[in-house]
Amino acid sequence: MTRNSICIKVPKQHAEQALAMAHKLNLLNKGLQINRDENFVYIPLCHKPTKTELEKTKELSSAIELSTRLFLEKKKNISYTELLEKKLPPHLLASLPRAMDIICDICIVEIPPELDAYRQEIGTVILKTNRNVRTVLAKASAVTGMYRLRKFAVIAGEPxxxxxxxxxxCKFHVDVSKAYFSPRLSAEHSRIAHLVKEGETVLDMFAGIGPFAVQIAKKHENVKVYAVDANPDAVEFLKRNARLNRVEEKITVFLGDSRKVIKEKLVGVADRVIMNLPEKSLEYVDVACQALRSAGGVIHFYSFIKRGNTLRDAEVCLAETVAYAGRKVEKVLFSRFVRETAPHQWQAVTDAKIV
Ligand SMILES: C[S@@+](CC[C@H](N)C(=O)[O-])C[C@H]1O[C@@H](n2cnc3c(N)ncnc32)[C@H](O)[C@@H]1O
Structure with a gap:
């Protein structure tokens, strides 16, 4: 069944932010399926936004506009919220977690403190409403430390x-308590794998369990990938994942601090360097530049952007740091917001050609 609905028309690169904003402003029509074409994403709304709401949305991009369009209706399953309505006091329903990360048969949720007493009920309903989920984990700390890990508590299903x-x-052995992994980065892992060209040497400076490295090696016949991580567990998973996907011959794995590994073994070897450690990548730009061939190459630089700052700020900051390291950003090839990581904080990527 289709239905005509008012919507916002958003350039593709701002869709994820606009969707989060529509959620936050309670504008999203959850009964209709989001539409897309080559350049735009169409987000169905449940009512016409007020002038302030529209202005707030347009802060993300001036190209966002209101429109009307036909949308497919979503199939109506009895939802997790509907099931929980019977178990929770009404004033707590608005606090129910909406976002969940699904990693194969493990579901990860963030339960706000006011719902702490109901975590088991919430977990059980998630199991009931997601056929493939066997375990529900609640986030029990922030992501911290050099290895970027957080604690989890099992709230339902298999421990x-x-x-x-x-x-x-590709397939990946993952243990979320031992090594960093986020399914929200899957499109980004794939985007970079598609940019790599046959014959390239790629360095993944903060490789984790190997989602960039393994996808690149699997997608290309003739590539050499160097993958570094400081976390011994991540490196064990990375080696296992290289074997699982039959790409171990294309990937050389190093355990250690990438600054030290580059200085000792990888100066001037890479056509492309991936720097996915957003909170610290700026500190490693100098060694990333050293890892690139003398003729130059591409850096994929990840950073966090807080409200009030822009993608352009991240580009300028990268260019200044590259210049300080004695090289030059010849061209910013691409940049975008990848995902929201905290209220008013976004992970962003800048792809830059360095000479
Ligand atoms: C945000 S995770 C990214 C993992 C992977 N690239 C991905 O997309 O899933 C960052 C990784 O960098 C590793 N790390 C942190 N500091 C490091 C350093 N100085 N040298 C090498 N690895 C480091 C952490 O152990 C963690 O696995």
């Missing part, structure tokens, strides 16, 4: 934190 997750054509 485990390890599984085998599929991302595009």
């Amino acid at each position: 485990k934190t390890e599984t085998v997750h599929k991302e595009y054509t």
Whole structure:
């Protein structure tokens, strides 16, 4: 069944932010499926936004506009919220977690403190409403430390934190309590794998369990990937994942601090460097530049952007740091917001050609 609905028409690169904003402003029509074409995403709304709401949305991009369009209606399953309505006091329903990360058969949710007494009920309903989920984990700390780990509590199902997750054509052994992994980065892992060209040497400076490295190696016949991580567990998973996907011959894995590894073994070897450690990548730009061939190459630089700052700020900051390291950003090839990581904080990527 289709239905005509008012919507916002958003350039593709701002869709994820606009969707989060529509959620936040309670504008999203959850009964209709989001539409897209080559350049735009169409987000159905449940009512016409007020002038202030529209202005707030347009802060993300001036190209966002109101429109009307036909949308497919979503199939109506009895939702997790509907099931919980019977178990929770009404004033707590608005606090129910909406976002969940699904890593194969493990579901990860963030339960706000006011719902702490109901975590088991919430977990059980998530199990009931998601056929493939076997374990529900609640986030029990922030992501912290050099290894970028957080604590989890099992709130329903099998008590485990390890599984085998599929991302595009690759499979990954993952233990979320031992090594960093986020399914929200899957499109980004795939985007970078598609940019790599045959014959390239790629350095993944903060490789984790290997989602960039393995996808790149699997997608290309003739590539050499160097993958570094400081977390011994991540490196063990990375080696296992390289074997699982039959790409171990294309990936050389190093355990250690990437600054030290580059200085000792990888100066001037890479056509492309991936720097996915957003909170610290700026500190490593100098060694990333040293890892690039003398003729130059591409850096994929990840950073966090807080409200009030822009993608352009991240580009300028990268260019200044590259210049300080004695090289030059010849061209910013691409940049975008990847995902919201905290209220008013976004992970962003800048792809830059360095000479
Ligand atoms: C945000 S995670 C990214 C993992 C992976 N690239 C991905 O997309 O899933 C950052 C990784 O960098 C590692 N790390 C942190 N500091 C490091 C350093 N100085 N040298 C090497 N690895 C480091 C952490 O252990 C963690 O696995």
